[in-house]
Amino acid sequence: MSKQTDMDVSKCKVMVFCDYYLPGYKGGGPVTTIRNIVTRLGNEIDFSIFTRSNDLGETIAYSDVPLDVWHPFFGASVRYATPKSLTVSNVRLILRQKKPDVVYINSLFSRKFSLLPLFAARLERRQMRVVIAPRGELSPGALALKRTRKKIYLTTLRATGLWRHVVWQASSQFEEMDIRSVMGKAATVVVAPDLPSIPLEPPPRQKKAAGKAQIVFVGRISPMKNLAGAINVLRSLSGNIVFSIIGPVEDQNYWAICQRELAKLPENIRVDVLGPQSPETVLASLSRFDAFFLPSLGENYGHVVFESLGAGCPVIISNRTPWRGLAGRGVGMDVPLESPEAMSAALQQIIDMDENEHLKMRTAARAYAQSLLADDKSVQASRALFDMGCELKRERF
CATH class of the missing domain: 3.40.50.2000 (Glycogen Phosphorylase B;)
Structure with a gap:
């Protein structure tokens, strides 16, 4: 042998x-x-x-x-x-x-x-x-x-x-x-x-304009991911906003509830329901968004959080994940699930940013993801x- x-x-x-x-x-x-x-x-x-x-x-x-x-x-x-x-x-x-x-x-x-x-x-x-x-x-x-x-x-x-x-x-x-x-x-x-997955090199993106933002939710449409809670947070936001939803419908009854809530959003918020996408497609597209938003009821890890950071997309998430101390790193914010007002304020801060402010967050997010990958x-x-x-x-x- x-x-x-x-x-x-x-x-x-x-x-x-x-x-x-x-x-x-x-x-x-x-x-x-x-x-x-x-x-x-x-x-x-x-x-x-x-x-x-x-x-x-x-x-x-x-x-x-x-x-x-x-x-x-x-x-x-x-x-x-x-x-x-x-x-x-x-x-x-x-x-x-x-x-x-x-x-x-x-x-x-x-x-x-x-x-x-x-x-x-x-x-x-x-x-x-x-x-x-x-x-x-x-x-x-x-x-x-x-x-x-x-x-x-x-x-x-x-x-x-x-x-x-x-x-x-x-x-x-x-x-x-x-x-x-x-x-x-x-x-x-x-x-x-x-x-963690190995992040892709983000492609060139449009400059961030103050008062505008593209916000993305990525996850299965189920109560655990709390899309309905995310929609509720969006209601109070001002500015020109595009809210994109990526993920498969796991719970049809819950999706019906979310659809009813989406219909109540104000006119300044446009909704794009993109449905399920392959991981490669999600990785390639995350960099074009200005913020990733996931007020999840709980995540044992949260791969898409890491992938968003690796794509240079700041994250606004609940405090029910292992991803903590994000504000101190300048890459986003982990907010108590019981405080939708704080989540709304965190998103509004990103909406109001101009290109220079947002570029700092994007750069910090990429650097943080790379440091984790090297560990x-x-x-x-x-x-x-x-x-x-x-x-x-x-x-x-």
Whole structure:
């Protein structure tokens, strides 16, 4: 056996379970998270990704990828599972075949891609570490939505002992506190921040005129992202404003509420509903906006916040994300969710800026994003997270 083959055999094997993955993009941040992990650590770790055969909100399977088989895709082995293959027996068989050192579950409340693989892994009883990344699902804002159903789910699973010996990944110290508040102080929690995307070089843009602004909301149309709250904040703004909405409709009833609120906006605010867009399109277009606005009820990371900063687009967001102290850095503002007046004032400040003032914010935003990208601590934390399940393998080779 060649030296290269020996190295391949000894690589840590991580099997990822996630509801949605590339080429899909409507699943938002979790898709970006997994893509970035594979991009940054794929040379060191053998990643297998088990995911749905369709994108969020779609019932038709992808037409350009093979289904129910493993195939190489951007540095990982990916299996797009059709509904008929989502059974405990099939997942157990796949675990036996792949023999992962780490089972990495990217959700808590997904029946097919968290509960099913967790149950299958426990039935297998072989030595493999189970890591669950709740992706913000245990934040107070997230738990407040469908509260009764989630409480029953958590109580039932806690009683079964399925979470015994699980490692929880938190993307920040704030999420660590959320996890411990639900799972108990004795829970094993590792803080490993999500890995950011590499920003694109912003193309030339029009100069910012005082009294005018293009404001963009990027996110799934769901209560968690709080588009209705964003619309409410816009009502008091003065100036010539274009408000663009980018993202898939996840909740039709909530979108109907948002549409009614959009119809009440004053004439000085024009609304562009741009719908879902690929990550590449969003990255390329963020630089043309004057402000990114997201009064989210909670984000475990917020990839689009980083992407906006990298594009030189100042951000106005709620204080329910890991992105704090933005005003001190001159790149935007993180405002208490309970203070829509402060959010309105922050947006009005950007609207009133001329090109020179806004250029300072754009430059600071880009510099801040580049400094975060150059910091290797997040990569080291992700590597350490997977190392916990791969120590025995390293001892064997």
